[in-house]
């Protein structure tokens with residue numbers, strides 16, 4: 001059975017989607033693995049970065065979507081799941097950008113959050129790794145992601161409030177594990193977008209003191225090329241000026257793969 005890795009944090013802008021996209025590239029291209037990405041975030045950022053794109057006359061790009069969209073997985077019945085075939089051989093269950101159907105899932109009954117696991121189970125056998133991007137909230141979609149997952153990692157951006165956020169997050173994850181998915185393994189906290197400010201150093205120290213066993217040894221610093229690579233939907237190691245960022249991302253991913261086993 002595949003390893004199913006979810007990136008979760010109820011805060012936005014911490015690097016969930018960036019890590020999701022780069023993990024998929026890394027596993028597919030560098031490790032030659034069969035990868036499926038499931039985009040549980042109705043903003044659809046990950047989908048538009050992974051999907052094929054067409055160039056418009058003005059030079060801008062639009063993603064091309066087809067197949068089953070994530071919102072359909074929440075229905076009681078889905079006849080036939082069609083995944084999208086994307087660059088680098090990656091498969092995708094996509095969310096169009098700002099999909100109202102996927103936002104609406106949050107107001108549905110709790111049980112609907114268990115439908116995606118039921119529907120994708122037969123499909124997962126075709127893959128080595130499944131990467132699930134989560135929305136910046138604690139709700140039905142996160143619950144669905146955590147019931148599909150075998151492993152969860154928390155990208156964290158340091159700030160004065162980082163500890164409070166992490167404590168709330170871990171509490172929720174433990175609750176989900178107990179109620180719905182006793183096999184879920186917590187991989188830990190990936191510090192992302194860090195700088196050398198006093199504020200970040202202090203916040204890092206506080207986290208290390210509070211949950212030392214959860215901290216990844218490797219970190220990703222504030223690296224503008226990572227922003228460019230993710231915006232352009234390309235692997236970070238393909239940017240000529242991205243080698244420092246690429247090294248940090250690779251070290252984090254290798255550490256993660258070691259934990260996943």
Ligand SMILES: Nc1ncnc2c1ncn2[C@@H]1O[C@H](COP(=O)(O)OP(=O)(O)O)[C@@H](O)[C@H]1O
Nearest residue numbers: 012013014015016017018193221222223224227
């Ligand atoms: N290490 C980093 N250095 C610079 N920019 C980053 C870094 N990590 C993420 N970003 C940028 O920060 C923004 C938010 O990241 P994103 O992955 O979309 O977060 P989330 O999915 O948690 O909301 C994006 O524009 C992304 O490109």
Ligand SMILES: [Mg+2]
Nearest residue numbers: 016017041045
């Ligand atoms: Mg995101």
